[in-house]
Amino acid sequence: MVAETSAAKTTPSIGVYLRNNIREYGLLVALVVIMLFFQVVTNGVLFKPVNITNLILQNSFIVIMALGMLLIIVAGHIDLSVGSIVAFTGGISAIMLVKWNLHYAVVVPLCLILGGMVGAAQGYWVAYQKIPSFIVTLAGMLVFRGLTYLVLQNRPIGPFPKDFQVLSTGFVPDFLAFLNPAPGTITNLAALVVVVALVALAIYYGIKGRRTNVLHGTENEPLAFFILQMAVIAVVAIFLGFQLSTYKGFPNVLVVMGLLIALYTFVTTRSTIGRRIYAMGGNEKAAKLSGINTERLTFYTFVNMGVLAALAGMIIAARLNSATPKAGVGFELDVIAACFIGGASASGGVGKMTGAVIGAFIMGVMNNGMSIMGLGIDYQQLVKGLVLLAAVFFDVYNKNKG
Amino acid sequence: MDNIILEMRGITKTFPGVKALDDVNLKVREGEIHALVGENGAGKSTLMKVLSGVYPAGSYDGEIHYDGEVRNFSTISDSEHLGIIIIHQELALVPLLSIAENIFLGNEIAEKGVIDWPQTFSRTRELLGKVGLKEPPTTRITDIGIGKQQLVEIAKALSKKVRLLILDEPTASLNETDSDALLKLLMEFRKQGMTSIIISHKLNEIKTVADKITILRDGGTVETLDCHNEDIGEDRIIKGMVGRDMEDRYPAREPKIGETLLEVKNWNVYHQHHRDRQFLYDVNFTVRAGEVVGIAGLMGAGRTETAMSLFGKSWGHRISGDVFMHGKRVDVSTIPRAIAAGLAYVTEDRKHLGLVLNNNIMHNTTLANLDAVASSGVIDTHAEAKVATDYRSKLRIRSHSIYQEAVNLSGGNQQKVVLSKWLFTSPEVLILDEPTRGIDVGAKYEIYTIINQLAAEGKGILMISSEMPELLGTCDRIYVMNEGRIVAELSRSEASQESIMRAIMRSGEKH
Ligand SMILES: Nc1ncnc2c1ncn2[C@@H]1O[C@H](COP(=O)(O)OP(=O)(O)OP(=O)(O)O)[C@@H](O)[C@H]1O
Ligand SMILES: [Mg+2]
Numbered sequence: 001m002v003a004e005t006s007a008a009k010t011t012p013s014i015g016v017y018l019r020n021n022i023r024e025y026g027l028l029v030a031l032v033v034i035m036l037f038f039q040v041v042t043n044g045v046l047f048k049p050v051n052i053t054n055l056i057l058q059n060s061f062i063v064i065m066a067l068g069m070l071l072i073i074v075a076g077h078i079d080l081s082v083g084s085i086v087a088f089t090g091g092i093s094a095i096m097l098v099k100w101n102l103h104y105a106v107v108v109p110l111c112l113i114l115g116g117m118v119g120a121a122q123g124y125w126v127a128y129q130k131i132p133s134f135i136v137t138l139a140g141m142l143v144f145r146g147l148t149y150l151v152l153q154n155r156p157i158g159p160f161p162k163d164f165q166v167l168s169t170g171f172v173p174d175f176l177a178f179l180n181p182a183p184g185t186i187t188n189l190a191a192l193v194v195v196v197a198l199v200a201l202a203i204y205y206g207i208k209g210r211r212t213n214v215l216h217g218t219e220n221e222p223l224a225f226f227i228l229q230m231a232v233i234a235v236v237a238i239f240l241g242f243q244l245s246t247y248k249g250f251p252n253v254l255v256v257m258g259l260l261i262a263l264y265t266f267v268t269t270r271s272t273i274g275r276r277i278y279a280m281g282g283n284e285k286a287a288k289l290s291g292i293n294t295e296r297l298t299f300y301t302f303v304n305m306g307v308l309a310a311l312a313g314m315i316i317a318a319r320l321n322s323a324t325p326k327a328g329v330g331f332e333l334d335v336i337a338a339c340f341i342g343g344a345s346a347s348g349g350v351g352k353m354t355g356a357v358i359g360a361f362i363m364g365v366m367n368n369g370m371s372i373m374g375l376g377i378d379y380q381q382l383v384k385g386l387v388l389l390a391a392v393f394f395d396v397y398n399k400n401k402g
Numbered sequence: 403m404d405n406i407i408l409e410m411r412g413i414t415k416t417f418p419g420v421k422a423l424d425d426v427n428l429k430v431r432e433g434e435i436h437a438l439v440g441e442n443g444a445g446k447s448t449l450m451k452v453l454s455g456v457y458p459a460g461s462y463d464g465e466i467h468y469d470g471e472v473r474n475f476s477t478i479s480d481s482e483h484l485g486i487i488i489i490h491q492e493l494a495l496v497p498l499l500s501i502a503e504n505i506f507l508g509n510e511i512a513e514k515g516v517i518d519w520p521q522t523f524s525r526t527r528e529l530l531g532k533v534g535l536k537e538p539p540t541t542r543i544t545d546i547g548i549g550k551q552q553l554v555e556i557a558k559a560l561s562k563k564v565r566l567l568i569l570d571e572p573t574a575s576l577n578e579t580d581s582d583a584l585l586k587l588l589m590e591f592r593k594q595g596m597t598s599i600i601i602s603h604k605l606n607e608i609k610t611v612a613d614k615i616t617i618l619r620d621g622g623t624v625e626t627l628d629c630h631n632e633d634i635g636e637d638r639i640i641k642g643m644v645g646r647d648m649e650d651r652y653p654a655r656e657p658k659i660g661e662t663l664l665e666v667k668n669w670n671v672y673h674q675h676h677r678d679r680q681f682l683y684d685v686n687f688t689v690r691a692g693e694v695v696g697i698a699g700l701m702g703a704g705r706t707e708t709a710m711s712l713f714g715k716s717w718g719h720r721i722s723g724d725v726f727m728h729g730k731r732v733d734v735s736t737i738p739r740a741i742a743a744g745l746a747y748v749t750e751d752r753k754h755l756g757l758v759l760n761n762n763i764m765h766n767t768t769l770a771n772l773d774a775v776a777s778s779g780v781i782d783t784h785a786e787a788k789v790a791t792d793y794r795s796k797l798r799i800r801s802h803s804i805y806q807e808a809v810n811l812s813g814g815n816q817q818k819v820v821l822s823k824w825l826f827t828s829p830e831v832l833i834l835d836e837p838t839r840g841i842d843v844g845a846k847y848e849i850y851t852i853i854n855q856l857a858a859e860g861k862g863i864l865m866i867s868s869e870m871p872e873l874l875g876t877c878d879r880i881y882v883m884n885e886g887r888i889v890a891e892l893s894r895s896e897a898s899q900e901s902i903m904r905a906i907m908r909s910g911e912k913h
Contacts, residue, residue, distance in 0.1 A: 016419065217791070218783065219805055270783070272773065272776045272781060273779060275769075275772060275781060276769075278758075279761060279769055282760050283754070283757065289713075289737060290769045291714075291738045291770050292769075
């Protein structure tokens, strides 16, 4: 028994810390191992600048939707309709841009609002009428797929205006080109400089955070971990940044994705809304009795999911340069799998944004790596399914042991 | 009868960061009722979980001798095969299944996987007879009260050829009548030669049934008292539990009563599920500043329902009536509004309604008033940690830190976390529903002290309790409820166990 008077410990021992956080480090290690594995079996293609760029372009929308899906899963629900929302909003955006010749600055916000409305339409039944989300979104999956076929009249629409395409497939221009010391290898200096600056900022705030934690007696991770983690992140980030800088630099979607990841991580870890979602997922009745408007909160997690799915829908449509009724089929499975690989619990209340993002990257690297290897869709699905099962088994195993 | 059936030697069990048991010894003779007492978090439940194989052999140190042999149980069914049956602090019945199905769950009377219903029912009736229940075996668990559910658990234990029955706080949520019935049953079983271990914080019960009392403190064995050798009083047990003499059970208080804070008028409520059945009839009451007001009554009198319907309509349907704070009518129709009006409700059901079990102490503490540690929706984690740390030390919550998950706390400490949560909303009127259920004497005293402090600060306290001595010891005024009505209001000087019971009886005759 530790007496209740024992001074607040600010750093747990390494052993205890590792056991409590094995999930997160395990996930990061898994991602690195998977990347190295594919790097070897694809004879070094995986980390080629072109391929890294492709990987980002191909998977950004999975990551973006995983951010919203994690909130839904943490809240204790599920959303099966995101693939159909992707197709629906992509289709509507195509009609507005191609048929009605509207400017993208009008279309993009309109489609995001449309996505929000689709989310609201489903969230209403889940939150206020207490119909299980599995059923509501299964219905939504069929309804919005059907609507997509209707509005597109069964035909793909395209191509899109150039300026809209660039949103998804374009790159951040090299605003530091005039400083470039080695124009031969580095073709986009800005990418490298920005990555280095971000890494420096991360380290600075990491150290500062630890200082204030000590000051306030808040728990810190062991120093060795902090250093190791920062070192790994710095090396990987700078390496990737360098690779990108030797090609076209940062894809626009990478910037969007990065900003959204930062925003949603902040929301889950620091905002009252985030905290309330976790509490609601952990025990809805207790959360309600604590004065939390659980209906409204549930409703908004679905609205949010709809908006993110609409964003993903436009990114995909722009990248493929056509909106088809078949867009996004099966995406919901990749997105949900990403969250569960990332450690979310199917019964709600548990899951981290960083986990979902890493989970999405794991899915992405596997998709990409297996495609390069020339494996068919059959094997890809088989492998992904097994990885999902293994990840969740790892969770359950850990929980029972601890 | 001098046969030692169970001996646990040098049991040590560690959880990450906590040594829950440290070299504990326990010796139980065949055919006796052995009581296990100790403060919240002393390790009683943990010790019983070690014994029954919930924590498998190898996850703890020490030896278990049962029936003359060293045993290493690796699952619960290992210990059940030898007749060790544990009934946990939280009941483990499936609410929507029938009594019969629950009793034989996992142990069905079946031939090649096909259940033999006639035999199941007749066996169930036989078992129910032994525990004094007359319900038909097909009754669903949700349709019987908690006291009867407890008896069903015991019937289930009997179905498994029990030799050593372990009951972890079996009477914590029972009223006196149900508790008495259960204790009588235990004594009946003792006559038939069964051994039992009972954990309880109700020392008067322990005194009536126990042959031996083993006291745990801070994860270690303090002593074992033999009730037949000497006359053991409650004070003697308490001394062993807390390690010092406790002069009084209730801290002294000088009531300084001010103006009326809360007034409820003509409160009528219909049943949550049976929507055309009226449940509360014209309930009227007041709580004044600095006053501790009690609500006494039997199970089902409508006390919890009164509190919950008042607190943001969280129970009931077709609610009508008026609520005044400081003489002004307030809107309490949603929980956030009730909180804003200055009410707080500390639930009797902390596991299901009070805590987010997989969240830590800190997150639970700030949940109902998160905005106080946040600005524009962003939580100030340091301010939050400070709040949680303050309440942890003020309420003496035993845990290794504020980051410990609520699920790993002992029952009493969980209750203190729920209390912290509501204290942090700085309510004007605090409604406490069975605030000391399952809480040890020392912690009870602490909670009474907190109540007194709040009253001294000019807050109003409304306390619902099934333990009459507690109401009599702490309240300035007591309302008595029966069948959805307030049937009496007794001042401190008028109130006594007899006057309360008399009020209940008299009202029962009228209807
Ligand atoms: N799974 C767990 N992980 C970590 N600590 C635990 C766990 N289970 C129990 N503990 C700790 O072990 C100690 C003993 O807990 P236990 O539940 O045995 O107490 P108890 O004597 O039954 O108390 P109560 O009377 O409140 O039920 C407590 O400090 C508790 O926090
Ligand atoms: Mg216990």
